[in-house]
Amino acid sequence: MSTMPSASPIGASPSSTIALLQSQSLTTLVRRELERMILEGELSPGDKLNEAALAAQLSVSRGPVREAFRALQESGLVQTEKNRGVFVREIPMQEADETYAVRAALEQLVGQMLAVSISPAQIKELRQMLERMERAVSGRSPDNYHPLNLQFHDLLVQFTGNDKLLATYRRLVNELNLYRRDTLAQGSKVGGLTVSNGEHRRIVQAIASGNAEEAGRSMYEHVMASRARMHKAKGVAETALPDREKGHDPVKGQDKRRVAMREAAL
Amino acid sequence: MSTMPSASPIGASPSSTIALLQSQSLTTLVRRELERMILEGELSPGDKLNEAALAAQLSVSRGPVREAFRALQESGLVQTEKNRGVFVREIPMQEADETYAVRAALEQLVGQMLAVSISPAQIKELRQMLERMERAVSGRSPDNYHPLNLQFHDLLVQFTGNDKLLATYRRLVNELNLYRRDTLAQGSKVGGLTVSNGEHRRIVQAIASGNAEEAGRSMYEHVMASRARMHKAKGVAETALPDREKGHDPVKGQDKRRVAMREAAL
DNA sequence: TAATCGCAGATTGTTGACAATCTACAACCC
DNA sequence: GGGTTGTAGATTGTCAACAATCTGCGATTA
Known part of the structure; x- marks a missing residue:
């Protein structure tokens, strides 16, 4: 502070x-x-x-x-x-799910666009990012992977040159980061990092080869796979502490009455 | 007021x-x-x-x-x-263009989802919308078409049940409506209404038949066709008044100095 | 005459104060 | 004892006043 x-x-x-x-x-x-x-x-x-x-x-x-x-x-x-x-905000799981679906569609578009428009210099930059992430995974610093991952995806969207797409994407990712916060630290260490980076390589490869359909599909599937990994990690975290009796529970006391009135207000 | x-x-x-x-x-x-x-x-x-x-x-x-x-x-x-x-806000043409691209990707997703999940009651509601739009076109009340068009698309997105998708979609459409305001009244009367509604029929047909790929494609292409129609109308409006000397010009007087300093502030 | 300077009015940025509402705890009743 | 009622403190919602900045116009000057 x-x-x-x-x-x-x-x-x-x-x-x-x-x-x-x-x-x-x-x-x-x-x-x-x-x-x-x-x-x-x-x-x-x-x-x-x-x-x-x-x-x-x-x-x-x-x-x-x-x-x-x-x-x-x-x-x-x-x-x-x-x-x-x-x-x-506390993002409910259902909303995170919906957000992943929207994000997947956007990233599919990103892949399709980049397969057509990407420059050699940009490909080089992406490959450098891949190596950095590789080092983070194989080395003993997996904590660095998450920010690199965010940066990698953000870079891809930036490369489309579509500012509106970038703004829309970032808004969604911000909310997803909010959702992931609690489960993340533990969740992604279960071993999904190597898999995730493999998918990243496939994406860059597809984009570099100029195959729009494959590039779009690989990005779409990567996002959906991320969502599945998140669910899995969340499930683990959930069962880890039996009855979610820790932390701040927003509904208690006379809050129930307020909530009921709110819902009636529709 | x-x-x-x-x-x-x-x-x-x-x-x-x-x-x-x-x-x-x-x-x-x-x-x-x-x-x-x-x-x-x-x-x-x-x-x-x-x-x-x-x-x-x-x-x-x-x-x-x-x-x-x-x-x-x-x-x-x-x-x-x-x-x-x-x-x-005054939406620059380039930004509107970018927004159309994002919107097209979202509506493609909508089509794919609805082809799988739509209910008979929902199909019925869509067909009623189609008829109303038909009447607006063939009748002498083309002014009613635009709100119906908005409502039709909004309804489609609502039917996906994905609130995040709906919120994201509406945000984009709001900005597009801002862009269209000036050119709209004249622009869309050039005869594109019948064509537009034909595309709507194709969309509903594809969704009703459960063909996800075709439904997605028809929605994607409809949005892109709308963009093209908008460009065309805008071009007409542009050439109609030679030197855009009407209305409020945001840059004049010592504003130039301010703008320059702003840009330097990056 | 054209350009610059400076001032007065208008508008925005920020602040502190007041009113309304909520929260928690204690007194009270059954 | 359990539950309700009432009150004090804290927090938010709203407002009005002050300070800083901008805009437009007239005076001044080369």
């Missing part, structure tokens, strides 16, 4: 500093910081975000914090309950 | 009124109203949204209005320039 740039970086060139001040409002800064906190795991699904506390921590008033909340809500990272506060 | 529900609808059942008050904040109401205004064309791309004026018009303070702005910004409907205000 307290890593906010409260003091301005005077070292930078003056023009860029001016431009920065012009485009950055406090709301933007707060939004960015909160997104970072959530995505990096400093805040976990179900956690409550206290307006006043956050405002004090970031040395701003509650206004910008509330505005940042509305943006994060729209992006699916937090959820607001009137008069109760905002909470880091 | 002034169609806000300032007075509460006492006629409704008390429980639903309570539930409504529990879930609706002023921010939510303002957001909804602004979205309606934009989507129904009361506000056009490029228009400036004045905080104080809107707050007065809706009888709230500027706080909720600002929060609604942040949500609309994240959803892509408006765009904010610090210290200058928020504007209804």
